[in-house]
Amino acid sequence: MTVASALRKKRRNLQSDRKANLHQLYSSDDVIKLYEISRNTLTNWIADGLPFIDAGSRLFRGSDLNAFHSRRRLKAAGEPLGRFxxxxxxxxxxxxxxxxxxxxxxxxxxxxxxxxxxxxxxxxxxxxxxxxxxxxxxxxxxxxxxxxxxxx
Incomplete structure (x- = not known):
């Protein structure tokens, strides 16, 4: 395994909030490929509040994906600590x-x-x-x- 492939395979807990195109619809398979995640992770994201359109199969708006990851980043950063x-x-x-x-x-x-x-x-x-x-x-x-x- 080369260094470049090892870096590519590095586990990422927080995804970029600009990865998805804003005005595009993504299927479940498209989201899995775009973010390099498993189907279980996508199910967990939906349980955490990722909105989707139920049109026979699940469709995700790019703007919703970016907003979801932006909220996750803010939540991970936490509230600022008080002075004392x-x-x-x-x-x-x-x-x-x-x-x-x-x-x-x-x-x-x-x-x-x-x-x-x-x-x-x-x-x-x-x-x-x-x-x-x-x-x-x-x-x-x-x-x-x-x-x-x-x-x-």
Missing amino acids: LVNCFGCKRSHSLLEGDVSVSPGRTDGIFRVSKICPDTGVRANRFVCREELDTLQRLRETDPGSKTPD
Whole structure:
């Protein structure tokens, strides 16, 4: 197997949102060939909300395919994290740095600090890197004890 064919065979989880022609109709077989997917993947996409036209066989609009993949990319990117929140990779939720115990250690770069919190559910350490100004603001807010409210 050559390097070029290995790169072509690389598994892709997110498809391009510009692959389909906007004003073209695609059959199921056309979609499978266009995106190099299996029939089961197409069935999963339909279950996830890919619209189709039921005209004896399923037909897909190019604009619907592109919009579906655009939504999937936005969903995969997730919501932007709030100012004083950390993501826990154990429970897949975000936790506030304003409540509970946190630890602060210097980062690899001058003026950058790592603020860590242990997830109360899983015990996994969640980290966030902040600059000196953000750290000062965080410490000031923790001293005033605002509870779970964040200044976002």
